[in-house]
Amino acid sequence: MPKSVAFAAPTLTLAPGFRGRLAAYWALTKPRITFEVVLIAAFGFILGTPGAIDWLRFFHAMVGVGLLSGGIAALNQWMEHAADGKMRRTATRPIPSGQVTPFQALLFGITLTVAAEAYLCPTVNPLTAILGLITAIGYVWIYTPLKTRTWLSTAIGSFPGAMPPLVGWAAAAGTLSVEAWVLFAIMFFWQFPHFYAIAWMYREDYRRAGIGMLPVIEADGRRTIRQTLLTGVVTVGLSLLPFWLGLSGWVYLVGALLLGGLFLQSCLTLARTRTNLAAKRVLRASVVYLPMLFLLMTLNRL
Structure with a gap:
């Protein structure tokens, strides 16, 4: 197949209705990657705890990190849906496969990201929310657009990509x-x-x-x-x-x-x-x- 020809988006494989839509939105959060992000942030939290672990704060931090990671994943797929439709391994993602529209993914991603920031600031601490915001901006608005412009995007994207342990540590200690x-x-x-x-x-x-x-x-x-x-x-x-x-x-x-x-x-x-x-x-x-x-x-x- 010529390189300029995109793969046709596959037909819907999910049953229509609420369950199918819910599964599509769940897929937008990249659950496996979000789990890994939360896991590393959890390790950062425990390592950054100076004394006894505050399990309530730990719970709030992990909920916020999960929301933030899911929101970033959805926004990333919104920005890259055209490219995703051209690649075999990503053509079945929710947007290129037609399970959700780009606008729905955008709205979903913004909602999760804003919710994460609004949740982290009062329940954990402002530093954690600030680091989360830096991560979102760096990954979605800097790294993602650069992927089609320079091979150095890998190095640039590694900065927001390395934030989970830092966010977890800040959540526990309030400092770095x-x-x-x-x-x-x-x-x-x-x-x-x-x-x-x-x-x-x-x-x-x-x-x-x-x-x-x-x-x-x-x-x-x-x-x-x-x-x-x-x-x-x-x-x-x-x-x-x-x-x-x-x-x-x-x-x-x-x-x-x-x-x-x-x-x-x-x-x-x-x-x-x-x-x-x-x-x-x-x-x-x-x-x-x-x-x-x-x-x-x-x-x-x-």
């Missing part, structure tokens, strides 16, 4: 310390191998949609491999800092080294073979690595 920024840095650099692996696997899809991520715009993959290895090493190096800062203990240090070794092994395999299968292994390793790292850090802190 060096330890909080270390968590931010770990998640910031982790995103490069993660998203480069996705872009490597679906580079034809991204090329068709005009999204110029690094694996899409270069033919030999050399810079992609180099940056994947470099950011992978930096991520693992940064993962040792929580131990040296006293945020976690020896059990975490040993676990971080083991997890980091497995993560880097997948990156090295991609560098050696440069296959889609190797990229898929990097993606799987990255999906396991980050939550396990934060979980181990949190358990060893308690």
Whole structure:
């Protein structure tokens, strides 16, 4: 199929009516990603708690983060619905498949985002709401439009993408310390191998949609491999800092080294073979690595 020809939107697969519409709106929130965002924010909250955990504040923070993540996801799909319709892996999303209109998605996304901000400020603290607003603006209005303009969008999008532990920490402590920024840095650099692996696997899809991520715009993959290895090493190096800062203990240090070794092994395999299968292994390793790292850090802190 010529690259200029978009995929036809598939016919509706959901039953019409309330249940089908509800499922479509639920899909707009990207539930799996929202769950991961809330999970990392929860780890940030527990790690940032100076004494006993305030479970009521924890509940309010996680509700607000969930609303915010769902709103950002809906706004992102609203902005990218034309590109989504051109890619095999996204053509069945609610807007390109015709389950909701772009205006409905826009209204839904704005409602969730505003609700999240209105909820976080009085129930948690203003700093958490401010960081949430920065995340929304950075992801939706800066990162998303740049995806079709420059391959540097991955680096730019990694800033709002690394906010969950920072938001969680701010929700618990009401301030941001060096330890909080270390968590931010770990998640910031982790995103490069993660998203480069996705872009490597679906580079034809991204090329068709005009999204110029690094694996899409270069033919030999050399810079992609180099940056994947470099950011992978930096991520693992940064993962040792929580131990040296006293945020976690020896059990975490040993676990971080083991997890980091497995993560880097997948990156090295991609560098050696440069296959889609190797990229898929990097993606799987990255999906396991980050939550396990934060979980181990949190358990060893308690």
